[in-house]
Amino acid sequence: xxxxxxxxxxxxxDVELRRIHLSSYEEIYEKVYKRIGKLVEKQKRAExxxxxxxxxxxxxxxxxxxxxKLEAYDKLYKIINRRxxxxxxxxxxxxxxxxxxxxxxxxxxxxxxxxxxxxxxELLSSGRRDLRKKSLGAxxxxxxxxxxxxxxLAEALxxxxxxxxxxxxxxxxxxxxxxxxxxxxSTLASRISNAKVEVAEYPFTTKRAVPGRLLSEEFxxxxxxxxxGIFPRSFQEMSxxxxxxxxxxxxxxxxxxxxxxxxxxxxxxxxxxxxMLLKLRGEVPEIKVAVNKIxxxxxxxxxxxxxxxxxxxxxxxxxxxxxxxxxxxDTLLKDLKERARELALRSFREGGAKFxxx
Numbered sequence: 001x002x003x004x005x006x007x008x009x010x011x012x013x014d015v016e017l018r019r020i021h022l023s024s025y026e027e028i029y030e031k032v033y034k035r036i037g038k039l040v041e042k043q044k045r046a047e048x049x050x051x052x053x054x055x056x057x058x059x060x061x062x063x064x065x066x067x068x069k070l071e072a073y074d075k076l077y078k079i080i081n082r083r084x085x086x087x088x089x090x091x092x093x094x095x096x097x098x099x100x101x102x103x104x105x106x107x108x109x110x111x112x113x114x115x116x117x118x119x120x121x122e123l124l125s126s127g128r129r130d131l132r133k134k135s136l137g138a139x140x141x142x143x144x145x146x147x148x149x150x151x152x153l154a155e156a157l158x159x160x161x162x163x164x165x166x167x168x169x170x171x172x173x174x175x176x177x178x179x180x181x182x183x184x185x186s187t188l189a190s191r192i193s194n195a196k197v198e199v200a201e202y203p204f205t206t207k208r209a210v211p212g213r214l215l216s217e218e219f220x221x222x223x224x225x226x227x228x229g230i231f232p233r234s235f236q237e238m239s240x241x242x243x244x245x246x247x248x249x250x251x252x253x254x255x256x257x258x259x260x261x262x263x264x265x266x267x268x269x270x271x272x273x274x275x276m277l278l279k280l281r282g283e284v285p286e287i288k289v290a291v292n293k294i295x296x297x298x299x300x301x302x303x304x305x306x307x308x309x310x311x312x313x314x315x316x317x318x319x320x321x322x323x324x325x326x327x328x329x330d331t332l333l334k335d336l337k338e339r340a341r342e343l344a345l346r347s348f349r350e351g352g353a354k355f356x357x358x
Contacts, residue, residue, distance in 0.1 A: 020075055023069040025149075055135035059138050076105075105153060180266065183259045192333050220337075223254075255336065255343070257290060260289065262301070274309070
């Protein structure tokens with residue numbers, strides 16, 4: 001029996017994910033077809049001939065190649081399944097059946113192994129006639145394990161791509177910037193952190209949570225996440241980027257900074273943004289509110305907005321800022337740093353996660 005390869009050593013999950021290559025059925029077929037073709041040509045040119053050895057070489061070569069490719073799916077499942085936060089993120093964004101699909105893909109290597117044992121036994125007990133032809137047919141049957149599950153392999157690849165987008169916040173206090181599309185989240189993130197964000201005038205620029213590090217914080221590693229814009233609708237109705245944003249909001253440990261766009265050109269009216277804020281308040285332990293784009297408001301408009309926002313129940317200080325014009329950001333940044341330190345200290349005292357500096 002051909003021995004299974006065992007991985008040694010442990011790497012961070014994000015590094016492990018990057019190192020895994022998931023081959024499609026077409027890629028597996030192409031690899032096996034080329035390798036077996038070269039092997040058959042080599043056998044035909046050999047002077048000494050052992051039909052049994054040649055047939056087993058073909059069958060074993062096909063098995064090893066296919067097994068190696070399917071083993072990557074098992075590795076992916078194990079990486080995601082052992083991390084509660086990563087597994088929860090994938091399930092939230094892609095659906096509760098995503099992990100089940102990944103588990104089914106992980107089991108394919110076991111099915112392949114069982115089929116190989118059966119085919120090898122058949123080959124050795126079939127007599128010496130047409131052994132090469134029989135081994136080629138057996139190799140085709142091994143390939144059928146991947147062929148019958150083409151769609152499952154493709155779904156597993158999408159799961160891996162989504163897992164790669166998960167911002168690893170384990171052991172970090174975080175500031176998650178959320179709000180409706182085009183409310184200025186990316187601009188604010190670029191002002192208060194080193195996040196490499198894309199800033200544009202049109203909405204939906206941000207497709208995933210983009211992590212950075214809070215500026216001017218020397219003793220604590222505080223993550224700042226710019227998230228995709230969300231609309232006031234049910235989770236089931238949300239787009240993929242919206243689900244990514246909500247998943248990060250629910251899972252991050254730290255502060256939710258909800259950004260309000262009070263202008264008449266906002267993608268969602270102010271009243272609905274306030275309703276969103278009230279719903280989110282019940283899902284996160286810590287929330288701060290910033291009203292952005294105040295440079296676009298007249299004094300009368302700003303006073304009216306201030307009156308509405310400051311009447312929201314259960315909300316503490318409200319920051320009135322302009323991320324584009326750098327208005328009010330010093331106070332916001334100062335308060336974010338102070339609160340992040342308080343949360344880290346409280347967590348340390350309670351024996352929770354440890355938060356390291358640089």
